[in-house]
Amino acid sequence: MKGNLLVVHGGAPTAVINSSLYGVVTEAKKHEEIDKVYAAIGGSKAILDENFMDLKQVDDERLKLLLQTPASAIGTSRYELEKSDYEQMVEVFKRNNIKYVLVNGGNGSMDTCGKIYKACGDAGINVVGIPKTIDNDISVTDHAPGFGSAARYIAATVSEVAQDVKSLPIHVCVIEAMGRNAGWLAAASALARKKKGDAPHLIYLPERPFNEDEFLKDVKELYDKLGGVVVVVSEGLKDKEGKPVVPPIFQVGRSVYYGDVSAHLANLIIKRLGIKARNEKPGICGRASIAFQSNVDREEAVIAGATAVKAAVEGKSGVMVGFERIPGEKYECKTILIPIEEVMLHERTLPDKFINERGNDVTDEFIEWCRPLIGDDLREFISFLD
C-alpha cells in the first residue's frame, strides 16, 4: 500500500520526542511503501491546516541533530479537536495520499490517536501511537520515552543540590518535581542517593494525602540531626480531602490559581519551625534538558519511533507502541503493540509497592525498577565531609 506518512506531536515536549522523530524518519526512509515523510508543523491543528513538511528531504547528517535537540523540532500543541475536526482530518489524509499516521504524545494525544483511528474507519489508513511522557503516567507500557531523561535530570540535579546543602548546611531546600497527579518523577529523585541516608531525605507524592504536621515533624527531626535537609515534592500534592495543599492565591474568571507547592512548603518551614528554607523549581528547565538525557531513554525513543513505522507498514492500526521488560538480571525491554483503547486517557499513578508505609519516601523496589531507565551512572564526586 504505497502512500505518504504523517507524523504529528501532541502535548508538552520531552527531552527525547525528537529522538522518536529521528526513529520515524530514518525507518520510513527504508520502506519503499512510504513516499513522503510528512511532519505536521505545530501539532494536530497543522493537520487541519495541511501545514506539512517532507522530512525525507533533510539529509541524514542534519537529521542526527534531532537526537540532541530539546523540545519538539516540528512543534506541538494542546489544540482541542472537535468531532467534525476528525472527519475533516480523514479528508486531508485522503487528499494528500496519507496512508500512515503516527501520533506521538501522552494520554491526551493517545485519546486523539484513538479518535483518528476510529474516524479513519475502513479508509485504508493505518494509525499508530508513539508514547511520550515525562510523568510516566501512560498505562499498560512498563514506561514511556521521555520519563527516563526527566528522571535522570531530577536524580542528577538533586544529587548536586544535595552536595551544596551538605557543604553549607544552614537550610532546608525544597525541590519541586513535575507531575501533577502521578509522582513518578519526584520518586525518581531517590536515585540521587549513593548510600543510605543520602539526600533526598524526604519525598512527597500526590498518590498519598499530604499531612502538614507530620511533614513539619519529619523536617524538624532531620534538620536537628543534619543541618541541611533536602526535600523533594511533586507539584500536585493534595491533602486528605483531595484539595491542593497550597491555598488558592487568586482567581481569573472561573480558573483558580495556586502558587508553587515548593514555595508554600518552604514558607511553612520558616513560619512554623523558624528554620531557614528555600525552594527550587526547575520546571521546564528539567523537561527540556539535553545534558541530562538518559542514553537508554534516547535509544528507546528512537526504537519507539521506528517500531511505529514498521507496525503501520505491516498494516497494524489502532495500536500504541509500548515497552515490556524481559525478566532477568540485566535490564532488557521488548516493544509491544497495545490496543489504543487500553491507553486512551487512562492515567497511571505509582503503585502502592513503590511507596513506603509512612508516605514520605519510595521503596527499594521502586529504585530497582527505575535505575536502568536513567541510563549511565551519575557523575562521581569526592567529598571530605563524609
Next chain:
Amino acid sequence: MKGNLLVVHGGAPTAVINSSLYGVVTEAKKHEEIDKVYAAIGGSKAILDENFMDLKQVDDERLKLLLQTPASAIGTSRYELEKSDYEQMVEVFKRNNIKYVLVNGGNGSMDTCGKIYKACGDAGINVVGIPKTIDNDISVTDHAPGFGSAARYIAATVSEVAQDVKSLPIHVCVIEAMGRNAGWLAAASALARKKKGDAPHLIYLPERPFNEDEFLKDVKELYDKLGGVVVVVSEGLKDKEGKPVVPPIFQVGRSVYYGDVSAHLANLIIKRLGIKARNEKPGICGRASIAFQSNVDREEAVIAGATAVKAAVEGKSGVMVGFERIPGEKYECKTILIPIEEVMLHERTLPDKFINERGNDVTDEFIEWCRPLIGDDLREFISFLD
C-alpha cells in the same frame, strides 16, 4: 619560610570552587616550603575548632575528581566572626605552624580575608584571597571563577526552555536568575540567542528600577506577535523607590519574607493580561550544576588557586588573585594581585554600558564581554519551526 598551608572556603559554593581547591593542592605539592596542605573542614568556624584535614595525603587520581565535584568538597559556612575570633585564629595558625592562609570566597569572605591579614600583623603569616562568585559582584577583577559556569548554565538552560516555549507557544515563561543586587547572571541569559529576535525576549536587572506597566506592555506586544515569550528576571528586582517588586508575604520576628519574583510576575501576567504564564526558578540547581561547567571557568579556577599558592610562597600577603583581560581579538586573561582592601565588601553591579536604554535587555557590548567566559559553544539544535 617552611610551614603549613591552610585553605578555607566561605559563603555559597560555585560549580568550580573545588577546581580552585584542586589548583591549590596540586600547586602546593610542588613547593618544598609547604609541609601540610590543610583544608578547614566546614568554613571559617573550622579554623577556630582546628578541624583540619591534610589534603596532601589524597592521591592525585582522587584529587582530579574535585574538578567535577559540585559545591564545596571541604565545606563552607556563613559563620559570622567576632573581633576576638581573629585574634584566636592567629594563635591557631601559630600553634599549627601555618604560614600560608588562603581564603576562597566572595565579597564577604574577602572582608574576612582582609581582617585575618590585619590580625596576623607581623607574625610572618601570608594571607591571600581566591575569589569565587556566581553573581560576578567582586570588584576590580574583570570577573571571578564561578561566574562563567553559572552564566553558561543560565544561557544553555534558557536556550533549551526557549525551544520548548517555541514548540508549544501557549504561554509566557518567566525564568528567575540568581543575583540579588547585581544582574550579571540574568544578563548572561542573552547568550542563549543564536540570532536576533531569539529568546530571551526580555531581561530585567536589579540595576534598573522595575516598571510594572512597561513590563506588561512589553510582554503583551511580544505575546501577540510570537505566542510564546521567554522573560528572564533577576531575583532582586526593585521598583523606583528601591523596594522589592514582590510584596512582602509574611514576617517572622524582624525578618520580612518575599515570594519568588518569577512567580509574582507570572501571576501578574495572568491577572492583568489574561495570558497563560508560568515561572521556573532553578536556583541552587544552577549554581551546583557540573554538566554546565564552563571549561574556561574551570581552567581559570584552577589557575586562581595555583596563583594564590605561588603568591603566598613568594611572600605576598593582603592580596586577592584577580583576572585582567589582555587586549586583542582572542580572549586572553592574565592573573593580577589586588590589594585586599580594594575588594573588601565592595559590590560590583552591571555598568550602564552593558544595559540597553529601555532597561529590558543587555547591549551587544555585554554579550561580547561575556561570551568567552561561558566556554565552548552551546549545543547545536535543529528546528523546522524557523
